[in-house]
Amino acid sequence: xxxxxxxxxxxxTATGQRVTLRCSPRSxxxxxxxxxxxxxxxxxxxxxxxxxxERAKGNILERFSAQQFPDLHSELNLSSxxxxxxxxxFCASSPQRGGQVSYEQYFGxxxxxxxx
Amino acid sequence: xxxxxxxxxxxVREGDSSVINCxxxxxxxxxxxxxxxxxxxxxxxxxxxxxxxxxxxxxxxTVLLNKKDKHLSLRIADxxxxxxAIYFCAESPLxxxxxxxxFGTGTRLQVFP
Numbered sequence: 001x002x003x004x005x006x007x008x009x010x011x012x013t014a015t016g017q018r019v020t021l022r023c024s025p026r027s028x029x030x031x032x033x034x035x036x037x038x039x040x041x042x043x044x045x046x047x048x049x050x051x052x053x054e055r056a057k058g059n060i061l062e063r064f065s066a067q068q069f070p071d072l073h074s075e076l077n078l079s080s081x082x083x084x085x086x087x088x089x090f091c092a093s094s095p096q097r098g099g100q101v102s103y104e105q106y107f108g109x110x111x112x113x114x115x116x
Numbered sequence: 117x118x119x120x121x122x123x124x125x126x127x128v129r130e131g132d133s134s135v136i137n138c139x140x141x142x143x144x145x146x147x148x149x150x151x152x153x154x155x156x157x158x159x160x161x162x163x164x165x166x167x168x169x170x171x172x173x174x175x176x177x178t179v180l181l182n183k184k185d186k187h188l189s190l191r192i193a194d195x196x197x198x199x200x201a202i203y204f205c206a207e208s209p210l211x212x213x214x215x216x217x218x219f220g221t222g223t224r225l226q227v228f229p
Contacts, residue, residue, distance in 0.1 A: 002158070033216065043159075043204065043219035056214035090158060094215070104149075105217060107159040 003027065004108035006091050012114045018079040021111045025072055025093030031055070032074040033094075033105060034066055038087035049074055081115045088112050120207055120220035127226045134195045136223045138188040138205035145207040148181060149217065150190045153202045162190070162203075192225075200227045 003026035013019055025032050034046040036059075045058035049068035060066075063081075068074045078085060089112075092105040121139045128134045140148065149164040165172045165179045165188075172179045178191040188205055202224050206217040 002160070035217075035219075042221055045216040045218070048214050048216055056211070056216055058216060092159075092217075103215065104161055104164060105215075106161060107151075109158040 002106040002108065004091060004093050004106055006089075006108035006111050008111060009109065010112050010114075012116065013081060014116055015081055015083060017081050017115075018077065019081065019113065021076040021078070021089055021091075021113075023074045023076070023091030023093075023108060025074070025091075026106055029093035029095050029106075030072065031094045031103075032068055032072070033092040034060075034074070034076050035090040035092065035107075036087050037090060037110070038084075041087075043090075046076070078113070083115050086113055086115045120205060120218055122203075122205060122220040122223045124221065125224050125226070127228065128195050130195060130197055130227055130229050132195055134192040134199070134225055134227075136190045136192075136203050136205075136225065138190075138220050140186050140188060140205070140207040140218075140220075142207055142209040142218070143183070143186060144210035146210055147208050147215075148179075148188050149206040149208070150177075150179065150188075151204045151206060151219075153204065153222070155201075159204065195225075195227050197227045197229065200225055 005024045030051045033048045046060040048055040066076045088110045090110045092107045094103040094105045150162045151159040176193045180189045202222040205220045208215045
């Protein structure tokens with residue numbers, strides 16, 4: 001158990017809908033990362049938050065957004081869903097504070113999203 | 117560009133050593149990581165190596181880094197059936213504000229008796 005929790009574990013929804021994925025980081029970790037794992041794109045970085053502020057963006061679609069709340073949990077919002085959004089969405093956390101030092105990232109179990 | 121390459125598949129006999137290879141592109145990467153993903157599960161951090169090191173050993177795992185060739189390998193000694201999984205290498209390119217991970221394609225390790 002990494003200490004990172006994600007809910008829900010599975011989500012099935014229809015095209016055009018909107019869903020929210022939730023992540024609680026390890027106790028004390030200020031940074032939260034979202035990654036998408038799909039068959040065609042592999043594991044891709046989406047976005048990072050540090051202590052409530054957006055720190056970096058990766059290959060995240062405009063239909064997707066995220067935020068980190070004062071209690072440090074994070075939510076990833078996916079809207080206008082398409083079939084191609086079906087994937088495993090991972091959240092990770094680390095104590096990373098920015099700069100040149102890298103810290104280990106610990107991953108949650110993921111949320112499997114199926115868009116029908 | 118950001119591109120981390122791995123061979124897709126490796127099959128070994130139980131008790132033998134496994135060597136999983138990875139080639140990364142960003143020479144600025146300060147840390148390089150190995151993650152394990154079992155079926156239906158999340159990513160488990162196995163080990164990592166700092167870029168100024170050549171080797172790191174952790175029980176049955178040995179990581180070798182050739183910075184000149186941007187080549188990383190993971191050796192698993194005495195491979196067991198429980199080691200069957202997908203192994204991802206990842207790099208963390210140097211950046212002033214983020215340590216996002218760039219993952220390889222993953223190598224599926226199959227261990228047979």
